[in-house]
Amino acid sequence: MTSSPDAPSSGPNPAPEFSHTVDVRQVEGLAPRLEANETERAALAKRFGLVRLDRLVAQLELSRKERTVSVKGTLDAAWVQTCAISADELPVEISGEPIDVRFVPQLTGYAPDAEIELESDDLDEIEYSGTYVDLGEAVAQSLALSIDPYLTGPDAEAARTKAGLSTPEDNSPFAALKGLTGKD
Template sequence: MSAPEFSRVERLDAIGSEPREVTVSAKEAERAALASRFGLLAIDRLEGRFTVWQEAAGIGVRGRVTATVTQACSVTGDPVPAQVDEEVILRFVHPAGARAPAGDEDEHELAGEEIDTVEIEGGGIDLGETAAETMALALDPFPRAPRAAEVLREAGVISEEEARPANPFAALKAKLGGDA
């Protein structure tokens, strides 16, 4: 597997039990490569601001990912600007069978049921890839440009509301002879 386009690895041995602020920001070439990977027209800005700390269960990460992107309308292909402002709460955990570094639990421990977990690969956690994946997951999977509805109407596509009968039993009534 090739290295991520936007990689900012925080080494495990540099992460202590005290929270530490880490900010990552994608450069122009990284944004262009990520736009290609995620099928976007452009990524004008991608940043992650994280607090990281070591805890008994792994590495806790809490923060926010912000981005300015341009998606292609799923109907017309027209550019659709989008903003991402997404909270991140993760726990990076050691692979099953691997030993976690010794350390005491502290007050920064994240509640296990409330967060996603990501397996630690190698000797660090990649906050650049975390920011990139968070951005991609936050985007509208079917962005619509202002003229999308008009283009669909012209193509003969009707809305769900237009397709739904006023009386959901009308079709059944007609099939049964009208007096059901």
């Protein structure tokens, strides 16, 4: 897997941090193992707002039907992110997280603001143009979906109380009803 002239360029969108392109015409039967190096992990950590990304490995299997490329596999990763309440650094690890995406040729002939109805199968699709797909970006997007943006650690409640913040339960309609009745 190498960069190619048809691979995404660094125009208005920055180049992907973890780019591993493959020619659509040569994917059948490929089973690549992608592992992010230190520089790629640092760039992905910055992109996703993590303290650091210690490990990112994907084992993939590729198949093709016409111009649609199916990518199935697993993702293993370890990172450190901050608690959404206390800002404590929390280690997170995933192992065997499923990856199941399809690369589909980019649609043409529709207006940018037009409504498009999506089926549930369309939700894990990545459009591409040319003859190359970026497996690394698919892995990066799968990692992004695995990150809990509201992760809280064991000291979150104490930090919330110290800051005078209410808990989500305090703001629920049931808490308001409980207050009206005066009963627990």
